Amino acid sequence: MNRSVLLLAGGRSRRLGQEKCAVRVGALTVLERMLEAVRGVDLGSEPDILVSVRDEDSFRERHAGWRGALDGVRLVEDERSDLGPVAGLAAGLTAARGDVVAVLGADMPFVTAAFVEALFAEIAGADDIDVVIPRVDGREQRLCAVYRSRLAAVARDLVGTASGPEQGPRVTDLLDRARVRVTSEVGVHDEAEMRVICRGIDTPPDLQWALTRVLAGGG
Numbered sequence: 001m002n003r004s005v006l007l008l009a010g011g012r013s014r015r016l017g018q019e020k021c022a023v024r025v026g027a028l029t030v031l032e033r034m035l036e037a038v039r040g041v042d043l044g045s046e047p048d049i050l051v052s053v054r055d056e057d058s059f060r061e062r063h064a065g066w067r068g069a070l071d072g073v074r075l076v077e078d079e080r081s082d083l084g085p086v087a088g089l090a091a092g093l094t095a096a097r098g099d100v101v102a103v104l105g106a107d108m109p110f111v112t113a114a115f116v117e118a119l120f121a122e123i124a125g126a127d128d129i130d131v132v133i134p135r136v137d138g139r140e141q142r143l144c145a146v147y148r149s150r151l152a153a154v155a156r157d158l159v160g161t162a163s164g165p166e167q168g169p170r171v172t173d174l175l176d177r178a179r180v181r182v183t184s185e186v187g188v189h190d191e192a193e194m195r196v197i198c199r200g201i202d203t204p205p206d207l208q209w210a211l212t213r214v215l216a217g218g219g
Contacts, residue, residue, distance in 0.1 A: 004048040004098030005038045008088040009106035010078045020107035026214040032069045040113030048097040052088035079159040083168040090159045093152035105143035107200035118187025119146040130178040144198040
């Protein structure tokens with residue numbers, strides 16, 4: 001089973017008011033923390049780590065000072081800007097070298113290599129399943145899940161037929177055309193651990209939670 005990791009960083013972070021992946025949590029930005037974690041995942045001899053962005057040139061310009069954090073990382077531009085995560089999925093699943101892809105929103109500062117490994121294990125050997133999604137506190141974590149890259153064509157079709165941002169495709173639209181398994185258990189991770197791992201920094205209170213956790217020595 002060939003593996004890739006895709007971090008979705010193409011959103012405009014309107015609720016937070018600043019670029020989520022570039023927010024500093026402790027000594028590192030969120031994206032730097034996530035890249036550090038996923039580099040610990042067994043991705044074979046040629047690790048395939050992708051970050052989907054709205055525009056590659058402007059992204060590199062904004063984050064030129066990230067001390068080599070992007071070394072070995074492939075940036076892929078969204079199929080169409082401002083159409084939400086499905087645009088990033090379309091670009092990333094198309095570009096991925098692996099037949100299975102761990103897909104993570106680029107705003108989850110406490111993702112661990114062990115959790116990503118456990119996600120891959122959930123889909124290993126399940127050729128009849130396209131997506132495995134963790135459920136935490138009754139909510140499906142669709143951007144902290146594992147997808148088969150064969151869904152790329154479906155995602156591209158949804159993006160290509162979207163009339164614009166107001167009627168942009170939803171992740172639900174993609175999942176409606178896929179074979180999905182939802183699970184409340186991912187490896188040995190209990191719900192309390194998954195609650196932390198899968199929580200993104202979407203709003204100022206989320207950021208305060210993350211900063212408080214780091215100050216308390218929790219990540």
